[in-house]
Amino acid sequence: AQSVTQLGSHVSVSEGALVLLRCNYSSSVPPYLFWYVQYPNQGLQLLLKYTTGATLVKGINGFEAEFKKSETSFHLTKPSAHMSDAAEYFCAVSVNDMRFGAGTRLTVKP
Amino acid sequence: NAGVTQTPKFQVLKTGQSMTLQCAQDMNHEYMSWYRQDPGMGLRLIHYSVGAGITDQGEVPNGYNVSRSTTEDFPLRLLSAAPSQTSVYFCASSPSTSGGSDTQYFGPGTRLTVL
Numbered sequence: 725a726q727s728v729t730q731l732g733s734h735v736s737v738s739e740g741a742l743v744l745l746r747c748n749y750s751s752s753v754p755p756y757l758f759w760y761v762q763y764p765n766q767g768l769q770l771l772l773k774y775t776t777g778a779t780l781v782k783g784i785n786g787f788e789a790e791f792k793k794s795e796t797s798f799h800l801t802k803p804s805a806h807m808s809d810a811a812e813y814f815c816a817v818s819v820n821d822m823r824f825g826a827g828t829r830l831t832v833k834p
Numbered sequence: 835n836a837g838v839t840q841t842p843k844f845q846v847l848k849t850g851q852s853m854t855l856q857c858a859q860d861m862n863h864e865y866m867s868w869y870r871q872d873p874g875m876g877l878r879l880i881h882y883s884v885g886a887g888i889t890d891q892g893e894v895p896n897g898y899n900v901s902r903s904t905t906e907d908f909p910l911r912l913l914s915a916a917p918s919q920t921s922v923y924f925c926a927s928s929p930s931t932s933g934g935s936d937t938q939y940f941g942p943g944t945r946l947t948v949l
Contacts, residue, residue, distance in 0.1 A: 725893075728876075730876075733874065758937075760940075766942060766943075767838075767924055767940035767941055767942050767943055768877075768924070768926075768938075768940040769940075770937045770938075773937060814876060814877065821867070821879055821882055821892060822867070822879070822938060823879065823893070824869075824876040824877040824878070825876050826874055826875055826876040827874075827876050
C-alpha cells in the first residue's frame with residue numbers, strides 16, 4: 725500500500741520567512757498527492773492537490789507544492805509566512821484510498 | 835449545503851459500552867470514509883464505502899463496524915469500546931467513486947473518550 729513520510733513534526737518560522745514543509749511518498753503506481761491544513765478543533769481543509777499534468781501546483785492562501793517523481797517528493801512551500809498560517813499540515817497520497825502522513829505543526833513567530 | 839456533518843461532537847464511554855457515530859453528507863457523494871486521528875500518527879483510515887451497499891476495510895478496522903444503506907449516511911459503530919479507541923474521529927466524503935483521485939471533504943470530527 726502507499727505511504728507518506730513527513731519530515732519534521734514541528735516547524736517554526738518567523739513571520740515573513742519562507743515556509744517549507746517536507747513530504748516524501750511511496751507508491752507502486754503513479755499516485756495522487758494532496759496537502760491538507762487543520763486549524764485547532766476543526767476538520768481538514770484541502771490546500772492543493774496533484775493529479776496529473778503540471779508538476780508545480782498552486783493552492784489556496786499562497787501555498788504551492790512541486791511533484792518530483794525522481795525524488796518521490798511533494799514539498800509544500802510559501803514564500804512569506806503569515807501568523808494565520810499557524811496550523812497542522814498533512815500530506816496525503818492516494819491510489820485507491822487516501823493515506824496521510826503524521827502531520828507537521830507550523831508555528832509562526834512574530 | 836451543510837456539507838459533511840457528524841454527531842455527536844463529544845462523547846465519553848465506559849469500557850465495554852457500544853455506540854454509533856453518525857455521519858451524513860448532502861453533496862450526493864458516492865465515496866465516504868472514516869478516519870481516526872491520534873497525536874503523532876496523522877489520520878488512519880478505518881473503513882470506507884464506494885457507494886450504497888458497498889463497504890471495505892482500511893488500515894485499522896478492528897473493533898469498528900460500518901454499513902451504507904443510503905448515499906447520504908455512513909455510521910460507524912463501536913461494538914465494545916476500549917480505551918485504545920479514545921481518539922478524534924473524522925468522516926469524509928468525495929465525489930470520486932474510488933476516493934483516490936479527488937478531494938475528500940471532512941466533517942468537524944467527534945472527540946471520543948473511553949474510560
